[in-house]
Every structure is written in C-alpha cells, then in structure tokens.
Amino acid sequence: MRIDILHLASLFLCVNLVRSKGCVQLDTYSFDKITSKFTASLIKFDSAYPYGPKHDAFEAVCEAAYSSPDLLIGEVQVKDYGDKINEDLAKKYNVNKDDYPLVKLFVKGKEPINFQANDDKEFTADNLKRFVRSKSGVYIGLPGCLEEFDKLAGRFLKTSCPEEKKKILNEAELLWDKAKGNRENKSAETYVKIMRKMLEKGDDFVANESTRVENVLKGKINKEKQIEMEERVNILHSFSSSRDEL
Structure with missing residues (x-):
C-alpha cells in the first residue's frame, strides 16, 4: 500500500x-x-x-x-x-x-x-x-526570418546611399551562398530579391509588395502557398519603416 x-x-x-x-x-x-x-x-x-x-x-x-x-x-x-x-x-x-x-x-x-x-x-x-x-531590441525570429539577414535588412533600410546599399546586397548574396537546407535557402533568396527590387524601384517597393501579398492571402490559396506568403510578409516587415512598431 x-x-x-x-x-x-x-x-x-x-x-x-x-x-x-x-x-x-x-x-x-x-x-x-x-x-x-x-x-x-x-x-x-x-x-x-x-x-x-x-x-x-x-x-x-x-x-x-x-x-x-x-x-x-x-x-x-x-x-x-x-x-x-x-x-x-x-x-x-x-x-x-x-x-x-x-x-x-x-x-x-x-x-x-x-x-x-x-x-x-x-x-x-x-x-x-x-x-x-x-x-x-532583443531578437526573436518570425517564421521565415533569419537573424543575420534581418540585421542586413536593418542596415539596408537605414542608409540612403546607393553604393552602400549595393555593398550590403553583396554581403547578403555571399551569405545566401552559405544557406543550409531548402527552407533557409528560400528565405535567403527572398531577402536578396527584395534588396534588388528596392535598388531598382526604390523603398516604395516594400509597401507595394506587402499590399500585393496581403491581397493574395485574402484569396483562396492552398496551405503551402499560405505559409509561403505569410513568411514573405514577415521578411518584408524587416525592410519596413514600421519595423520598430507593433
């Protein structure tokens, strides 16, 4: 007992x-x-x-x-x-x-x-x-986000010098080469492509792309596409001027 x-x-x-x-x-x-x-x-x-x-x-x-x-x-x-x-x-x-x-x-x-x-x-x-x-200021990752790339995104956003932006883009491209696994590689690719588009079209690209992706999410999409778009929104937020706001 x-x-x-x-x-x-x-x-x-x-x-x-x-x-x-x-x-x-x-x-x-x-x-x-x-x-x-x-x-x-x-x-x-x-x-x-x-x-x-x-x-x-x-x-x-x-x-x-x-x-x-x-x-x-x-x-x-x-x-x-x-x-x-x-x-x-x-x-x-x-x-x-x-x-x-x-x-x-x-x-x-x-x-x-x-x-x-x-x-x-x-x-x-x-x-x-x-x-x-x-x-x-403490880092905690959002789905799809990568800490080192988020730091580069912050630097990219703060500088208005095109040459400096190109240097940061180059750093991102080199870091992308070191990405491990499909998921990390996909996220790294997204960061790099956003930087390229911002250099080409200006900082307004982020707001316009965010609106486009949000509209996609409102439509009928499968679960895989939904996750992909939600992660893209998170990465875009890393390049947004409102990144320091809730």
Whole structure:
C-alpha cells in the first residue's frame, strides 16, 4: 500500500509540473531575482489554469524564444481564492482579473510595457514577437526570418546611399551562398530579391509588395502557398519603416 501511495503522489507531482515548454513559472519570491538576469522578460499574468487561443499563442512564443539568451519568457499564475498565490504581484503591476491574460514586457531600465491587442485576432504569436523585437531590441525570429539577414535588412533600410546599399546586397548574396537546407535557402533568396527590387524601384517597393501579398492571402490559396506568403510578409516587415512598431 505504501508503494502505491508513493506512486500516486509522484504522478500527482508530475501532472502539477507540466508547464509550457520554455516558460518559467514565477512567483513573489522568484520574480525579481530571475527577471533581473535578463535584458528583457515577456511575462503573462493569467489565471491558475490558463487555456484558450491566447494562451496557445503565448506558448508558441515560449518555444520560439529558446534560442534567445537575452529573453526570458515567464508566466505568473494568479489565484484569487484560497491562499491567493501571486495576487500581490498582480496588484503590484496593476493587473486585474478582467485583464487575463495580460502580457507585459519588462526591459532593464524601463517601466513595464503592456502588449496591446484590440481583439483575439491581434493576440498572435507573431505580433507578440514583433512587440518584443520593437520594444526591447532583443531578437526573436518570425517564421521565415533569419537573424543575420534581418540585421542586413536593418542596415539596408537605414542608409540612403546607393553604393552602400549595393555593398550590403553583396554581403547578403555571399551569405545566401552559405544557406543550409531548402527552407533557409528560400528565405535567403527572398531577402536578396527584395534588396534588388528596392535598388531598382526604390523603398516604395516594400509597401507595394506587402499590399500585393496581403491581397493574395485574402484569396483562396492552398496551405503551402499560405505559409509561403505569410513568411514573405514577415521578411518584408524587416525592410519596413514600421519595423520598430507593433
């Protein structure tokens, strides 16, 4: 009987410890100690048993951020009954029960910033990633995007000198030669082709191409084409003047 009880207890503990991959559970005692070690911390304040599409979107960001050493993804689960775990943290950061799930970005030296989403359609993993990148400067990849190419895109966008743009394009072409696998090669090719078109047609090409791709996405296309177009939108955003905005 003792063995059975211990076995059941261990199973109970395992169930309780199931968490989102890559997400750190925080409480009153660990919050400051852990978040202070990172350049930026994306924290979701939620009920004790979170679920739903917004939670799913946040989970997708948790998994995507595993390769970002400067970014912590954490969750504060709040109980407003019984021992009221983490209720003090919620009050400290002005989070009300009606706000759940509320995502805040903590950046060293700055006041916490709320992630604003007007509706469920805006509370997406990609928008959360854009939020992190624009408000913290910490890189977290969007589907289809490549970090080294995103850096080149940023440089390409900031310079108005055609000769400098050509040099950056040349860097991108050399980097494209080193791409590994079909997926990475396809993304690298897209960055290079956008740079070539911008040199040929000017910076307005990005806005016009973004509109074209968005219209394609509104039509009837298969899943493979949809993914391709969505990734193209993400790469185009790397060349957009609004890349630093949500």
